[in-house]
Amino acid sequence: QKEVEQDPGPLSVPEGAIVSLNCTYSNSAFQYFMWYRQYSRKGPELLMYTYSSGNKEDGRFTAQVDKSSKYISLFIRDSQPSDSATYLCAPLGAGGSYIPTFGRGTSLIVHP
Amino acid sequence: DGGITQSPKYLFRKEGQNVTLSCEQNLNHDAMYWYRQDPGQGLRLIYYSQIVNDFQKGDIAEGYSVSREKKESFPLTVTSAQKNPTAFYLCASSIGADTNQPQHFGDGTRLSIL
Numbered sequence: 360q361k362e363v364e365q366d367p368g369p370l371s372v373p374e375g376a377i378v379s380l381n382c383t384y385s386n387s388a389f390q391y392f393m394w395y396r397q398y399s400r401k402g403p404e405l406l407m408y409t410y411s412s413g414n415k416e417d418g419r420f421t422a423q424v425d426k427s428s429k430y431i432s433l434f435i436r437d438s439q440p441s442d443s444a445t446y447l448c449a450p451l452g453a454g455g456s457y458i459p460t461f462g463r464g465t466s467l468i469v470h471p
Numbered sequence: 472d473g474g475i476t477q478s479p480k481y482l483f484r485k486e487g488q489n490v491t492l493s494c495e496q497n498l499n500h501d502a503m504y505w506y507r508q509d510p511g512q513g514l515r516l517i518y519y520s521q522i523v524n525d526f527q528k529g530d531i532a533e534g535y536s537v538s539r540e541k542k543e544s545f546p547l548t549v550t551s552a553q554k555n556p557t558a559f560y561l562c563a564s565s566i567g568a569d570t571n572q573p574q575h576f577g578d579g580t581r582l583s584i585l
Contacts, residue, residue: 363513367511390571391571393573395576400578400579400581401578401579402475402477402561402563402576402577402578402579403514403561403576404576405573405574405575408573410571447513447514451571452571457565457567457568457569457570457571457572458504458516458519458568459573459574460513461506461513461514462513463511463512463513464513
C-alpha cells in the first residue's frame with residue numbers, strides 16, 4: 360500500500376460545480392497536511408496548509424482533515440476553468456520528519 | 472520578487488553524457504530539495520540539503536549528484552549512470568527541513584534523451 364493515495368482522474372466537471380478532491384494516507388503519525396495545485400508544465404504551488412483534524416477555509420477552497428479515518432479532502436466551490444490543474448496532497452510531520460510525502464495527484468478539468 | 476529559478480526549462484541529454492540542472496533561490500531558505508516527477512506518479516525525492524556544504528540522499532539518489540556551496544544554489548547533476556533520466560525535475564526550498572514550514576517550488580526542468 361502506498362503511503363499516500365489519490366485517484367489520478369481526470370475528474371471532469373462543469374463550471375460552477377462543487378468539486379471534492381480526496382486523499383487517503385496510511386501513516387497515522389502525520390500531523391500537517393498540504394494541498395498543492397500544479398498547472399501543466401509548472402511547479403506545484405501551495406494552496407492550503409492545515410494542522411491536525413478539522414476544516415480550513417480560504418475563499419472558494421476548503422481543506423478538511425479527518426485523522427481518525429486518515430482521510431483528507433479539498434473542496435472547491437463555484438469551480439472555474441482556471442481551476443483546471445493537478446491537485447497534490449502532501450502530509451508531513453510523521454516521526455520527526457518534515458519532508459512531505461506527496462500523492463500522485465488528481466487531474467481536474469473544469470469545462471465552460 | 473522572491474522565488475526559485477530553475478534553468479534551463481528544457482534540456483536534452485545524449486547517451487553517456489552528464490548534465491547539470493540549475494536551481495537558485497532568493498528566499499533566504501536554509502533547506503533545498505530536488506524531486507523527480509514522472510507522468511502519473513507523485514514527486515520522488517532525489518536529494519535534499521539542510522545547510523550549506525551538507526546534503527542527504529533521498530529515495531532515488533542513484534545516478535544523481537548534488538552540491539551546496541552557496542545557500543542560494545543547489546545544482547543537480549544527472550550522470551550517465553542514471554539509465555532512465557527522462558522526467559520533469561523540480562527544485563524546492565523551505566525555511567528548514569526540520570520545521571513544519573511548507574516547501575516552495577520552481578517551475579521545473581524537463582529533461583529528455585536524444
